[in-house]
Amino acid sequence: MRQAMFSGEKINFTQDRAELHIAVRKRSNTPILVNGKDVMPDVNKVLQHMREFTEEVINGKWKGYTGKSITDFVNIGIGGSDLGQLMVTEALQPYQKGPNAHFISNIDGTHLAKTLKNLNPETTLFIIASKVDDFILLESAVGKHFVALSTNSTLVKAFGIDEKNMFEFWDWVGGGFSLWSAIGLSIALFIGMDNFEELLSGGHFMDQHFCTAPLEQNVPVILALLGIWYSNFYKAETQTLLPYDQVRTRLIPCDFMMPVETQNPVQGGLHHQILISNFLAQTEALMRGKSKEEARQELVQAGMSGESLERILPHKVKSLEHILPYKVKSLEHILPHKVKSLEHILPHKVKS
DSSP states (O other), X not given: OHXXXXXXXXXXXXXXXXXXXXXXXXXXXXXXXXXXXXXXXXXXXXXXXXXXXXXXXXXXOSBOTTSOBOOEEEEEOOGGGTHHHHHXXXXXXXXXXXXXXXXXXXXXXXXXXXXXXXXXXXXXXXXXXXXSSOOOOOOSSHXXXXXXXXXXXXXHHHHTOOGGGEEOOOTTSOGGGGGGSGGGHHHHHHHOHHHHHXXXXXXXXXXXXXXXXXXXXXXXXXXXXXXXXXXXXXXXXXXXOSSSOOOOOSOOOEEEEEESSOSSOSTTTHHHHHHHHHHHHHXXXXXXXXXXXXXXXXXXXXXXXXXXXXXXXXXXXXXXXXXXXXXXXXXXXXXHHHHHHHHTHHHHHHHO
C-alpha cells in the first residue's frame, strides 16, 4: 500500500482517486505522476501564487474596497476545509504574522452572526474554501474582499471574484489532508508563507520516513501495529485522536435539539430554514438508515454499474442494526426559562 500511494495508484477505490497529498508538501521537484502527468509544476505554481498573495496582505499592500488594509480574515468551509486550518492556527498562535483568523463552519446562522458582529467589513477578507460546485452568490465589492479556493473558474467569476484571486487544488488531495494544499491558505495568511513551507517540510520529512525506514524502525507502521494489538488482544476498541472526533466504535445514544426560530436571522430567516431542513434530513437518515437496494438505486442514478458499483455498494449501506438511537427535542425560541428547563431534564431523568 505504501508503494501504491507514493506511485500515484488509485488506492481510494470508493472514489476511484489517487491519494497524493504527499505531492503538495513535497520539497523536491522529482516528478509525481497522476494519470501520466507530472503534477509538481502545478503544485509549485500554486505555492508561488500563495506566497505573492499572502505577502501582499501581510505587508498591507492588499486593500479593501475603501482602500484600507486587511486586519482580519474569515475562512468559510466545512470538514477538511476547516478542521485542519483551525487546528494549526490555534496551535501556532505564537507565530502569527498576518491578520487575525476567524473560521465559520456551521450551517447555523448564529455562528456567522457572532463571528461578523465585531468585524469591520472594510478591513475583512473572506476565504471561500469549497470542493463543491456551487455557493451563494453575493454582490458588489466582492473582488476586494473575497478569494476562492476552488477548481471551478467559471463559478468563481460568476461569484464576482477575479480569477487571479482563485487558488487551485485537486481531487487527488483528500479532505482530511487539505490543509497541505491551497485550502491551507488561511494558515499561510496567519503565520506567513515561510512558516507554512516549514509546515510542508515537516510533512515531507514524515513522508520520507514512512516510505524509506525499515519496518522495525518505521514510526507509522509501529503505531499501526500497536493499534491492532490493543484492539484485538486488549479489546481497547476506541482511540481518541484530537482535535478530530473519534471513529465511533460503540453505540452512543444522543439527543438533537432545534429551536424553530433563530435569534440571529440571516436573509430574513432563510438560512435558518435551510438549517432546519438539514436537521430533519439528518435525523431521518439516522432513524431509517439506508438499505442495500436504496444504496444500489442511488449509485445507478449516479451512472455507476457493474464491478465498480458492487465494490462501492457495501460502503453506502447503513443497516438498521447500526442505527444510532436518538431523541429529538424542538422549541420555539432559545429563552432563559427554556434553557434551564432543558438543563434540568437530565438530573431529573437520572433520579427517575
